[in-house]
Structures are given as C-alpha cells and as structure tokens.
Amino acid sequence: MVNVTILNQFEEDQLDEIKDVYESVGWMKHSIEVISIIFQRSDVVSISVYDGRIVGVGRALTDGVFNATIYDVVVHRDYQRRGIASYIMRDLLEQLKGISCIQLISTTGNEAFYRKHGLKNLKTGMARYLNPSLAEEYLV
Template identity: 55%
Template sequence: MDILICNDFTHANLDEMREVYASVGWKKHNPEVIQQVFGASNVIALVYVNGRIIGFGRAMSDGIFNAAIYDIVVHKDYQGQGIAKKVMEYILNQLKDVSCVHLISTTGNEEFYDKSGFKRLKTGMARYLNSDLRDEYLE
C-alpha cells in the first residue's frame, strides 16, 4: 500500500473527508464544517492511498509557545496499520519547535497518545457547550 501524506488542503476532496469522519461515527462533519475547521488550521496532514483521502489530522499553533492537535482520524477500514502514528509523527515534526503541544483524546484512545509522548495534564481545563461532551470529558 502506497501512502502519501501531505499538507496541501487546497484541492482536498471534502466528500472523502466526510466519509472518513462518518466511518468512525463523527456524523456532524459535513463539507462546510470540514472546510471551516481545516481552513482555520495552520498545520495539516492528509493521508492518501491510491489518490483517495483515508485519514488526516490538524493542529493550530502560534509557532512558538503553544499548539493544539485535533482530529487525528483514520477511516475504519484502514485502522490498525500504523497510519494514525504516521499522521502524529508528521504533525509533531511540523510542531517540533513549539514549546507546548496540547490535545484532548477521544475516550478509549488515551493509550495511543501516551505512546506518542503525551501525558495527562495536572491543570487542564475545558468548557463544552454540548452536554453529552461535558458529561463525558469533564470531572
């Protein structure tokens, strides 16, 4: 399997990206939302197999002090092949000079991020408008 990872979102197929999100149960990511969140992100990784997007990740950073990683997602049919690890490595390489990189793991994926070098925060805080997310992630 030939994997290509790039950071050019200019001509990304938003329907393929929606399919990747949907394959893991994230149904609210329509093409307009995908355009907005990736358009606002300054660090992007798109994974192509045979010219088709099968995974991605994104981050926002000031380039010096802080960054936050979001949406490390691989289509369910391609999971377990080390693709998410490659996405993390690609993004972290782009953030190699940033002092602090944050992320919030989805439930059940904490071990993956631990293996990528992330540790739990002592002082991490968040605010969620969605009550289901608030109940799942906040103490």
C-alpha cells in the same frame, strides 16, 4: 504499517473524501461546510493518502512559538489498525517540533495511543463543553 503519502496542504477538492473519513467513524456533524472551515483555519494539516484515496486526517492550531493544539486525528474505519494514525501523529509532531507546548484532547479509549507518541496527562488542563453529553464524558 502501510505505505501512505502525507499531504500538508488542504484543498477544497478533498472535501468529499475527508467527509467520508469522518462519517466512517460516526462523526456525522462534520458537513462539507464545517470541514472546509476547520481545515482552512488550521495552521497545520496532515492528510494521509493510501492507494490514491484519503484515508486519514489530522490538524493543529498554533501560535507558531509557544502553544499548539492537535485536533481530529481520524482514520477511516476500513483502514484502522494499519499504523496510519501514527504516520499522521509523527507528521503533525514534526511540523510542530519547535513549539514549546503541544496539547490535545483524546477521544475516550485512545489515550494510550497518544502516550505512545510522547504526550502525557495534564495536571491543570481545563475545558468547557456546550454539549452536555460531551461535558459528562470528558470533564471531571
């Protein structure tokens, strides 16, 4: 593991670095405008900084009592496999520690990572995707 700092406040001057994180893993639809909207509307954020650079992010929406959903736990391609995503997950889960139900949808192949952090498969989870390729990948 590397020594990272976790920030829990989103600032507009972070946009370029956050965009770089998303693009490094092929998430090209996350424009500056989209990132600004999704982070401003997120209730909980976890921004990982290593050596003065943003190298990972995670965010969540919550009602503050019963439910929360974690989104976009992403680490820059050049900084993966160093434990940074685990720092982000631990921080998000700590910020959400009083919430009764925390959910997320894993990207394909990363399910074991989230199990390592205490999440389990849902029996009754459901979703709808407008994008046909995502629907094919994630829906049963």
